[in-house]
Amino acid sequence: MTDTLAILIDLGYIVASILFIIGIKMLGRPERARRGNMISALGMLLAVVSALFECCLSFSLVISGMVVGAFIGVIAARTVKMTSMPQMVAILNGFGGLASLLVGWENYHSSPESNLFITIAVLLAVLIGGVAFSGSVIAYGKLSGRLSTKPIFFYSQQIVNGTIIVAIFLCGAILAYDPAASFSYVIFIVIIGLALVLGVLGVIPVGGADMPVVIALLNSYSGLAASAAGFIILNNVLIVAGALVGASGLILTGIMCKAMNRSLANVLFGGLQAAVSKEGAGEVQGEPHPITPEDAYYVLEAARSVVFVPGYGMAVAQAQHAVRELGDILEGNGAEVLYAIHPVAGRMPGHMNVLLAEANVLYEQLAEMDHVNPRMESIDVCVVIGANDVVNPAARETASSPIYGMPVINADKAKTVIVLKRTMAAGFAGVDNPLFIKENARMLFGDAKASLQKLIGEFKES
Amino acid sequence: MSIGLLIFVFILAIFLGVELITKVPSQLHTPLMSGTNAISGITIVGALTAAGTGADTVASIVGTIALILATINVVGGYLVTNRMLAMFKRKDEEQK
Numbered sequence: 103m104t105d106t107l108a109i110l111i112d113l114g115y116i117v118a119s120i121l122f123i124i125g126i127k128m129l130g131r132p133e134r135a136r137r138g139n140m141i142s143a144l145g146m147l148l149a150v151v152s153a154l155f156e157c158c159l160s161f162s163l164v165i166s167g168m169v170v171g172a173f174i175g176v177i178a179a180r181t182v183k184m185t186s187m188p189q190m191v192a193i194l195n196g197f198g199g200l201a202s203l204l205v206g207w208e209n210y211h212s213s214p215e216s217n218l219f220i221t222i223a224v225l226l227a228v229l230i231g232g233v234a235f236s237g238s239v240i241a242y243g244k245l246s247g248r249l250s251t252k253p254i255f256f257y258s259q260q261i262v263n264g265t266i267i268v269a270i271f272l273c274g275a276i277l278a279y280d281p282a283a284s285f286s287y288v289i290f291i292v293i294i295g296l297a298l299v300l301g302v303l304g305v306i307p308v309g310g311a312d313m314p315v316v317i318a319l320l321n322s323y324s325g326l327a328a329s330a331a332g333f334i335i336l337n338n339v340l341i342v343a344g345a346l347v348g349a350s351g352l353i354l355t356g357i358m359c360k361a362m363n364r365s366l367a368n369v370l371f372g373g374l375q376a377a378v379s380k381e382g383a384g385e386v387q388g389e390p391h392p393i394t395p396e397d398a399y400y401v402l403e404a405a406r407s408v409v410f411v412p413g414y415g416m417a418v419a420q421a422q423h424a425v426r427e428l429g430d431i432l433e434g435n436g437a438e439v440l441y442a443i444h445p446v447a448g449r450m451p452g453h454m455n456v457l458l459a460e461a462n463v464l465y466e467q468l469a470e471m472d473h474v475n476p477r478m479e480s481i482d483v484c485v486v487i488g489a490n491d492v493v494n495p496a497a498r499e500t501a502s503s504p505i506y507g508m509p510v511i512n513a514d515k516a517k518t519v520i521v522l523k524r525t526m527a528a529g530f531a532g533v534d535n536p537l538f539i540k541e542n543a544r545m546l547f548g549d550a551k552a553s554l555q556k557l558i559g560e561f562k563e564s
Numbered sequence: 565m566s567i568g569l570l571i572f573v574f575i576l577a578i579f580l581g582v583e584l585i586t587k588v589p590s591q592l593h594t595p596l597m598s599g600t601n602a603i604s605g606i607t608i609v610g611a612l613t614a615a616g617t618g619a620d621t622v623a624s625i626v627g628t629i630a631l632i633l634a635t636i637n638v639v640g641g642y643l644v645t646n647r648m649l650a651m652f653k654r655k656d657e658e659q660k
Contacts, residue, residue, distance in 0.1 A: 122603055123580065129596050131592075136650065136652075152609075158613075168631060168635050171632040172635050187594065194644070195604070195637075197633040204630035219567050328610075345574050350600045452596075456595075
C-alpha cells in the first residue's frame with residue numbers, strides 16, 4: 103500500500119468521526135435531527151469506503167455479505183410498524199453486539215498469538231458484545247410479546263450472576279496467560295457461552311415497564327463493544343464512534359432512571375423488592391366512578407383546555423390515531439389541547455412521542471411532564487389513556503407506596519379526570535392507584551380505541 | 565499507533581459523547597437511541613477486515629456473518645431513524 107493511499111484512508115476515518123460527532127449533536131435538536139441522521143449515515147458510508155480500500159483480499163465475500171445485509175436491513179426498516187419500534191430497535195442493537203463478538207472471534211481465530219493488549223480487547227468485545235446480543239434478544243422477546251413481560255426470578259439469582267462474572271474473569275485470565283495453547287480455544291468458546299448466559303440472566307428479571315432503562319443500557323453496551331472491536335483492529339473511528347454511542351446510551355439510561363426515581367441497580371435487580379413491598383402498602387379505600395361515553399362527551403364538549411396523558415395501553419390498543427382525531431375535534435371545538443408525556447411512558451425512551459408523531463400530532467403539542475404539571479390545576483379535563491403508574495398520585499402522597507418519590511404527571515389535579523382503562527387491574531408495578539377513586543375522576547371502561555371512537559362518534563352526531 | 569494514544573482517544577470520546585447528549589428533549593429519545601444504535605454498527609469496519617482477510621474457512625465464515633449482521637444494523641438503523649424523524653412535524657411544516 104502506498105503512503106498516499108494510507109494517508110487518504112486515515113483521512114477518511116477522521117472525517118467519518120467528525121461527521122458522527124456533528125450528526126449526534128444534530129440528532130438532539132428537533133429541527134435538525136433528520137439532517138443529523140443523514141450526516142451520520144454519510145459518515146458511515148465514508149468509513150465503509152475507506153475500509154474497503156484497506157481491508158480485503160476477497161471482495162466477492164465482502165460484497166455479497168454487504169448486499170445480503172443491506173437487503174435485509176431495507177426490508178426490515180420499510181415494513182416494521184411504528185408500534186413495533188421498541189422490539190425493532192432492540193433486535194438491531196442485538197445484531198450490532200453480535201457482530202462485534204464475531205469480529206473478536208475471527209481475530210482470535212486467525213491470530214491467537216497477539217499481544218496481551220489485543221487479547222484483552224478481544225475478550226472485552228466478546229464479553230460486552232455477547233451480553234448486548236443475548237440481552238437484546240430477550241428484550242426483543244419481551245417487547246414483541248413472545249416472552250412474558252413479567253420479571254422472572256429464581257432462587258439465588260444474584261449469586262449465579264456473580265459466579266458467572268467471576269468465572270468469565272478467571273477464564274479470561276487463563277486465556278490471556280497463554281492465548282495460543284490448544285485448551286485456550288476451548289476456554290474462549292466457554293467465555294462466549296458465559297457472556298451469552300449473562301446477557302439472558304441480566305434481562306429476564308426486568309419487567310415490561312422498566313424496559314426503557316434496559317434498552318438504553320443495551321444500546322450503550324453495543325457501542326462499547328464496537329469500541330472494543332476498534333482496539334482489536336487498532337482503528338480510531340471504531341473507538342470514537344463506539345465511545346460516543348456508549349456515552350449517549352449511559353446518559354439516556356440515567357435520564358430514564360431519574361424519571362422513575364430509582365437507581366440503575368434497583369431497576370436491574372430490584373423488581374422483586376418492589377413486588378414484595380406492595381403487600382405492605384396501604385389498601386386504597388373507595389369506589390371508582392364509572393362514566394358512559396355519552397356523559398364523557400358532555401364533559402369534553404364543555405372543556406376549554408384538555409390534556410391527554412398516553413401510556414403503554416395506548417400502544418397496545420393502537421389508539422394513537424383515534425387520540426389525534428379526538429384532539430383535533432376538541433381543538434375545532436375551541437379547546438386548547440396538549441399531550442403530556444411522561445419520560446418512561448411506554449416500553450422505550452420516547453415511545454409515546456413516536457406513536458403520536460405517527461398519528462400526525464404536531465411537535466408543539468407534545469409537552470413534557472415538567473411543563474404540564476405547574477398548569478395542571480387550571481386544566482378542565484385530563485384524559486388518561488392506558489397510563490397508570492405514571493399518573494399515580496400515591497407517588498406523591500403515600501410514603502409506603504413502592505413508587506413513592508417517582509415524578510408523576512399530576513393528572514389528579516385537573517378539574518376533571520377521565521381515565522380510559524380496560525379494567526380496574528393494577529398497573530405494571532402492581533400498585534393500587536388512588537387516582538381512580540378520587541372525587542374528580544371518572545372511569546371510562548373498555549378498550550381505549552373503542553372508547554375513543556365512541557367519543558368521536560358522539561361529537562360527529564351532535 | 566500506540567496503545568496509550570488509543571485509550572486517550574477513547575476517553576476523550578466518552579467525555580465528548582456525554583457533552584453532546586446531555587440536553588436532548590424527550591421527544592427525540594427514540595430517534596436518538598436508534599440513530600446512535602446505527603452508529604454502533606461502525607463495527608462493520610472491523611467486520612470488513614474480518615470477512616476480507618480471514619486466515620481460513622472458519623475465519624471467513626465468522627467474518628462474513630459479522631459483516632451481514634453489522635450491515636443490517638447500519639442500514640436498518642439509519643432507515644428506521646429516518647422514517648421516525650420524517651414523522652415529527654411542526655406547525656410551519658404542516659402548512660406547506
